[in-house]
Amino acid sequence: MLxxxxxxxxTDVNTGEKEIxxxxxxxxxxMSNIFQSTFGHLTTEATLRGYIPAYATLMGGxxxxxxxxEEDPNILYAxxxxxxxxxxxxxxxxxxxxxxxxxxxxxxxxxxxxxxxMKFVYDYATSQGNGTIASVCLTSQExxxxxxxxxxxxxxxxxxxxxxxxxxxxVGGKDMYSGITLGSYYHLFLLDPENDVGYYFTLTNxxxxxxxxxxxxxxxxxxxxxAMPILETIELPTLERAIGANxxxxxDRDDNALYIFSATSTTVVSNGSFLITKVEMDTxxxxxxxxxxxxATTMNTSGRYAFVHRGMVYVRSNASxxxxxxxxxxxxxxxxxxxxxxxxxxxxxxxxxxxxxxxxYVNSGSSTxxxxxxTTDEELNVLTKSGNSRFYYYSYTSKTRYIPAFTPxxxxxxxxxxxxxxxxxxxxxxxxxLATINNLTEPVVKTSDKTMxxxxxxxxx
Numbered sequence: 001m002l003x004x005x006x007x008x009x010x011t012d013v014n015t016g017e018k019e020i021x022x023x024x025x026x027x028x029x030x031m032s033n034i035f036q037s038t039f040g041h042l043t044t045e046a047t048l049r050g051y052i053p054a055y056a057t058l059m060g061g062x063x064x065x066x067x068x069x070e071e072d073p074n075i076l077y078a079x080x081x082x083x084x085x086x087x088x089x090x091x092x093x094x095x096x097x098x099x100x101x102x103x104x105x106x107x108x109x110x111x112x113x114x115x116x117x118m119k120f121v122y123d124y125a126t127s128q129g130n131g132t133i134a135s136v137c138l139t140s141q142e143x144x145x146x147x148x149x150x151x152x153x154x155x156x157x158x159x160x161x162x163x164x165x166x167x168x169x170x171v172g173g174k175d176m177y178s179g180i181t182l183g184s185y186y187h188l189f190l191l192d193p194e195n196d197v198g199y200y201f202t203l204t205n206x207x208x209x210x211x212x213x214x215x216x217x218x219x220x221x222x223x224x225x226x227a228m229p230i231l232e233t234i235e236l237p238t239l240e241r242a243i244g245a246n247x248x249x250x251x252d253r254d255d256n257a258l259y260i261f262s263a264t265s266t267t268v269v270s271n272g273s274f275l276i277t278k279v280e281m282d283t284x285x286x287x288x289x290x291x292x293x294x295x296a297t298t299m300n301t302s303g304r305y306a307f308v309h310r311g312m313v314y315v316r317s318n319a320s321x322x323x324x325x326x327x328x329x330x331x332x333x334x335x336x337x338x339x340x341x342x343x344x345x346x347x348x349x350x351x352x353x354x355x356x357x358x359x360x361y362v363n364s365g366s367s368t369x370x371x372x373x374x375t376t377d378e379e380l381n382v383l384t385k386s387g388n389s390r391f392y393y394y395s396y397t398s399k400t401r402y403i404p405a406f407t408p409x410x411x412x413x414x415x416x417x418x419x420x421x422x423x424x425x426x427x428x429x430x431x432x433x434l435a436t437i438n439n440l441t442e443p444v445v446k447t448s449d450k451t452m453x454x455x456x457x458x459x460x461x
Contacts, residue, residue: 001027001460001461002027002031002436002458002459002460002461003024003025003027003458003459003461004024004025004436004456004457004458004459005022005023005024005025005438005456005457006021006022006023006024006025006136006438006440006454006455006456006457007020007021007022007453007454007455007456007457008020008021008022008133008136008440008444008452008453008454008455009021009452009453009454009455010444010446010450010451010452011450011451011452011453012449012450013126013449013450013451014449019444019450021440021441021442021444023136023438023439023440023441024438025136025137025138025436025437025438025456026071026073026436026437026438027073027435027436028072028073028074028075028076028433028434028435028436028437029073029074029076030076030414030433030434030435031058031435033076033412033413033414033429034058034162034414034429053111055111055118055458056090056091056141057140057141058140058141058435059118059138059139059140059435059436059458060089060090060091060120060140060141060144061087061088061089061090061138061139061140061141061142061143061144061145062086062087062088062089062102062120062122062136062137062138062139062144062454062456063078063084063087063136063137063138063139063143063144063146063148063434064084064085064086064087064129064133064135064136064137064454065078065082065083065084065085065133065134065135065136065137065148066082066083066084066085066131066132066133066134066443067081067082067083067134067135068134068135068439068440069082069135069137069434069437069439070437071437071439075354075434075437076413076414076433076434077353077354077356077413077430077432077433077434078137078148078354078356078432078434079354079355079356080354080355080356080377080378080379080380081355081377081379081380082135082148083148083149083377083380083382083384084100084146084148084149084150084384084387085100085129085130085131085132085133085149085446086100086101086102086124086128086129086131086133086146086446087100087101087102087143087144087145087146087150087387088101088102088103088104088120088122088144088454089101089104089141089144089145090104090120090141090144091104091106092104092144094128096152097151097152098128098150098151098152098387099127099128099129099130099151100128100129100146100149100150100151100152100387101128101145101146101150101152101387102122102123102124102128102129102452102454103122103123103124103125104120104121104122105121105122105123105453108121108455109121115459116459116460116461117457117458117459117460118457118458118459119455119456119457120138120455120456120457120458121453121454121455122453122454122455122456123451123452123453124446124451124452124453124454125451126448126449126450126451127448128452129446129452130446130447130448131445131446132443132444132445133440133443133444133445133446134439134440134443134444135437135438135439135440136438136440136454136456137434137435137436137437137438138434138435138436138456138458139431139432139433139434139435140160140431140432140433140435142156142157142158142160142388142431142432143158143388143431143432143433145387145388146386146387146388147373147375147386147387147388147391147432148375148384148386148387148432149375149384149385149386149387150385150386150387150388151385152387153372153373153385153386153387153388153389154387154388154389155369155371155389155390156388156389156390157388157390157391157392157393158373158388158390158391158392158430158431158432159391159392159406159416159418159428159429159430159431160428160429160430160431161425161426161427161428162415162426162427162428162429163426163427185202186200186201186202186212187200187201187202187249188200188407188417188419189201189249189250189251189258189407190251190258190281190407190408190410191216191407191408191409191410191417192216192409192410192411193216193218193219193409193410193411193412194410194411196215196216196217196218196219196220197213197214197215197216197231198213198214198215198216198228199211199212199213199258199281200212200213200214201249201258201260201279203243206239206242206243206244207238207239207240207241207242207243208235208238208239209236209239209243209260209277209279209286210233210234210235210236211233211234211236211279211284212230212232212233212234213230213231213232213233213234214228214229214230214231215228215229215231216228234284236279236284236286237286239277239286239288240288241275241277241288241290243260243262243275243277244262244263244264244275245262245263245264245265246262246263246264246265246266246301246302247260247261247262248260248261248303248304248305248306249261250304250306250307250308250349251407251408252307252308252309252310252352253353253408253410253413254309254310254352255280255308255309255310255311256280256281256282257278257279257280257281257308258278258279258281259276259277259278259279259307259308260276260277260279261274261275261276261301261305261306262274262275262276262277263275263299263301265301266300266301266302267298267299267300267301267302267318268293268298268299268301269293269298269299270293270294270295270296270297270298271292271293271294272292272293272299273290273291273292273293274291274293274299274301275288275289275290275291276288276289276291276306276308276313276329277289278308278329289329289330291313291327291329291330291332292332293315293332294327294332294333294335295315295317295323295325295335295337297317297318297319297323298317298318298319299315299316299317299318300316300317300318300322300346303348304348304349304350304403304405305348305349306349307349307352307357308329309352309355309357309378310352310355310378311328311329312326312327312328312329312378313326313327313328313329314326314349314357314376315327316346316347320343320344320346321341321342321343321344322341322342322343322344322345322346322347323337323338323341324337324338324341324342324347324359324376324383325337325338326338326376326378326381336381337381338376338381338382338383339381339382339383340382340383340384340385341383342359342361342372342374342383345361345372346361347359347360347361347372347374348360348361348403350391350403350404350405350406351391351406351408351416351430353413353430355377355378355379356375356376356377356378357375357376357378358373358374358375358391359373359374359375359376359383360372360373360374360390360391360392360393360403361373361403362390362393362401362402362403363401364401369393369395369401371389371390371393371401372385372386372389372390373385373386373388373389373390373391374386388432391430392404392406392418392428394418394420394423394425396420396423402420402421404418404419404420404425405418405419405420406418407419409427414429414430414433415427415428415429415430416428416429416430436458438456
């Protein structure tokens with residue numbers, strides 16, 4: 001059993017006066033999820049070796065937020081409505097002008113293997129970590145750069161592989177990166193490891209949609225299996241509206257629904273329309289929504305251009321500086337523009353969790369990687385730059401970069417199956433989890449006339 005506490009010490013640089021706050025934390029289910037056996041996580045010697053020392057790799061990041069977070073062990077990621085105030089990373093010194101990242105204090109930090117205790121100590125200068133701190137959480141070392149916010153980005157990915165591809169032919173055609181091809185491919189959109197099923201859809205033609213269930217082979221195996229057995233093909237009712245070109249799709253775990261987007265061209269002008277087809281997985285009921293671009297700008301509808309999360313549609317403008325919007329599914333009049341933009345970088349929505357949608361840009365055709373990651377928040381209506389420059393990017397040549405497709409794993413919020421076209425990357429977990437949650441008795445406000453020392457103690461009992 002793990003438990004610990006946080007000590008925050010503020011020192012006024014003018015008077016020397018000290019202000020100390022001390023609170024105990026709670027441990028979430030993040031660690032137990034990583035070490036579960038659904039995919040054989042962390043069970044091979046080589047994989048385990050990559051996580052040693054585990055106290056550093058799996059809990060060597062610190063995140064501080066401006067709002068309290070519900071102390072629920074199943075809250076694994078920062079929810080909508082909270083913003084990151086500061087962050088820190090094990091064995092890392094802030095040598096940049098970034099104001100979110102603190103510096104690891106190697107002299108005061110202590111690892112005691114006999115007593116099974118780790119004391120992380122981080123220092124913040126007067127220019128760093130300023131703002132309100134209401135909750136403090138441990139996270140992975142990768143996420144210590146602050147994926148929920150940052151004024152400087154560091155070239156570290158958030159996705160981390162835990163298992164190779166269950167089947168080399170798992171995709172069975174094309175994925176979200178490749179786009180949708182009528183009548184040619186089944187497109188993977190969901191893995192269900194508990195039932196050993198992968199879900200695919202295909203469009204035989206513009207009004208004929210079917211769902212196919214294939215056996216993953218995680219729990220079953222046959223000496224005579226040479227491909228993924230097709231368990232069932234479900235023909236859905238003929239669509240009232242045709243799905244045309246410029247299509248993309250996503251699956252939202254919160255809605256338990258597949259969404260297919262379609263537009264007649266790569267742009268949709270203001271007051272123009274686009275189509276969203278929803279398939280509810282519980283009932284296989286199909287609903288189509290003719291949506292209107294009620295923004296003041298032209299929408300970009302090329303590539304993976306839209307995402308639905310918790311009943312809200314997230315879209316982007318077509319011109320730099322790019323703008324990002326959310327509108328209510330089925331009610332285009334309810335539209336809100338996110339504050340902030342990504343400048344000249346057109347972002348792609350790749351996954352969503354806890355009311356936050358995650359976006360990424362990666363360059364193409366260059367030997368030097370340029371990558372930026374952002375988050376939109378359903379409550380704050382803000383586009384926030386991440387301290388990590390990418391959630392993940394993939395390259396199969398030295399010249400071309402891809403943002404992989406993130407296929408959700410049903411019942412496992414932390415995990416995704418990553419693919420890039422016909423390239424299968426494997427099962428990954430998103431390492432910006434909250435391993436612990438510590439809500440302060442009273443919020444702490446750090447100002448530019450104070451330095452700050454944060455001590456986070458974690459102990460195994």
